[in-house]
Amino acid sequence: MILEVFAVISRWAIPLFILAILVAGLIRRVPVYESFVAGAKEGFDTALRILPYLLAMFFGIAILRDSGTLDAVLSLFAPLVEPLGIPREVLPLAILRPLSGSGALGVVSELMRTHGADSFIGLLASTIQGSTETTFYVLTVYFGSVGIRNVRHAVSVGLMSDLAGFLASVFIVHLVFGAALS
Amino acid sequence: MMNRIWLGMILIGMLAAAINPNVGLDVVASASVSAGEQAVTVAFGLIGILAFWSGMMRIAQEAGLMRWIARVLTPIGRRLFPSLPAESPAMGAVMLALSANMLGLGNAATPLGLKAMEELQALNRNRTVASDAMCTFLALTTAGVTLVPTTVVALRAAQGSSDPTAIVATTMFATTFGTTVAVMLDRFMLRRGHR
Numbered sequence: 610m611i612l613e614v615f616a617v618i619s620r621w622a623i624p625l626f627i628l629a630i631l632v633a634g635l636i637r638r639v640p641v642y643e644s645f646v647a648g649a650k651e652g653f654d655t656a657l658r659i660l661p662y663l664l665a666m667f668f669g670i671a672i673l674r675d676s677g678t679l680d681a682v683l684s685l686f687a688p689l690v691e692p693l694g695i696p697r698e699v700l701p702l703a704i705l706r707p708l709s710g711s712g713a714l715g716v717v718s719e720l721m722r723t724h725g726a727d728s729f730i731g732l733l734a735s736t737i738q739g740s741t742e743t744t745f746y747v748l749t750v751y752f753g754s755v756g757i758r759n760v761r762h763a764v765s766v767g768l769m770s771d772l773a774g775f776l777a778s779v780f781i782v783h784l785v786f787g788a789a790l791s
Numbered sequence: 792m793m794n795r796i797w798l799g800m801i802l803i804g805m806l807a808a809a810i811n812p813n814v815g816l817d818v819v820a821s822a823s824v825s826a827g828e829q830a831v832t833v834a835f836g837l838i839g840i841l842a843f844w845s846g847m848m849r850i851a852q853e854a855g856l857m858r859w860i861a862r863v864l865t866p867i868g869r870r871l872f873p874s875l876p877a878e879s880p881a882m883g884a885v886m887l888a889l890s891a892n893m894l895g896l897g898n899a900a901t902p903l904g905l906k907a908m909e910e911l912q913a914l915n916r917n918r919t920v921a922s923d924a925m926c927t928f929l930a931l932t933t934a935g936v937t938l939v940p941t942t943v944v945a946l947r948a949a950q951g952s953s954d955p956t957a958i959v960a961t962t963m964f965a966t967t968f969g970t971t972v973a974v975m976l977d978r979f980m981l982r983r984g985h986r
């Protein structure tokens with residue numbers, strides 16, 4: 610039942626979203642074709658802009674992985690997290706996500722390449738990446754722009770919500786995809 | 792922060808490679824080659840789908856979808872930000888920035904967020920200490936409410952997923968939970984701070 614509801618939402622969300630955008634554009638008399646092309650040009654730049662960040666992250670990951678460091682560190686933590694249903698492979702993602710959005714995107718991409726985009730780890734990494742924000746980046750830029758030095762509880766709340774999003778991702782991916790994949 | 796992490800990853804990896812009898816230092820050279828190939832594959836794989844969503848989002852923006860979401864959310868905004876006057880420019884800017892975040896409008900979200908911070912700072916009594924409204928605004932922003940995780944869907948497609956949008960519903964669930972926790976924690980901390 611839950612599985613079906615989630616599958617229906619996933620299948621319909623994007624077509625409906627696109628339809629809503631186009632209908633809104635039609636009603637407000639937006640030149641949809643020209644706007645689309647102008648916006649798409651920006652997307653092209655975005656993809657190229659993140660290339661250096663991905664490159665840096667892939668280089669770091671490759672050295673850690675090929676030298677055996679990653680496996681050694683992750684085996685240390687495995688007994689702590691695997692009883693909770695958290696695969697050790699996603700731990701680097703959980704640590705990096707609040708610090709660097711494009712760095713985390715590199716980790717997600719690497720996990721999907723190694724384990725497959727439709728594997729449990731691939732689905733979990735995708736959900737984690739999509740459901741949390743680059744907390745430290747947002748806090749630094751937003752507070753920095755207006756000269757706030759005492760941020761009060763903003764850091765702890767941001768990190769706790771990242772942790773909550775991470776645990777919720779583990780829970781829901783187990784619930785929705787766990788049975789089908791095991 | 793990222794400087795130290797990246798440097799740490801490389802130096803620790805090199806040290807481990809040097810002392811690990813099974814590998815040796817030539818992993819550094821091979822890593823540089825494979826990282827380069829991979830970065831190009833992923834970034835170029837992303838171009839088409841990312842461009843598609845940027846195009847769609849441009850239409851959404853020009854059709855005023857962001858303003859519409861901001862208006863729909865204002866009643867909730869009044870409860871979340873009791874310290875902001877309902878019709879103030881600060882409330883308007885905050886709701887607009889949150890709507891841009893929900894739509895995943897990367898290019899619009901940050902400038903709108905900074906504009907909102909400016910408006911909130913104008914109402915702030917102590918210019919170096921975050922106000923209550925700022926804390927709540929940042930709690931919502933860092934929780935990352937997103938309607939459709941377009942970048943992840945694009946990346947999944949680029950990595951050969953047979954169902955790139957399969958994670959839309961699970962992502963909505965997780966982001967809603969994370970945001971709820973953020974709002975409740977922020978409430979709790981604000982109340983404790985004022986006692």
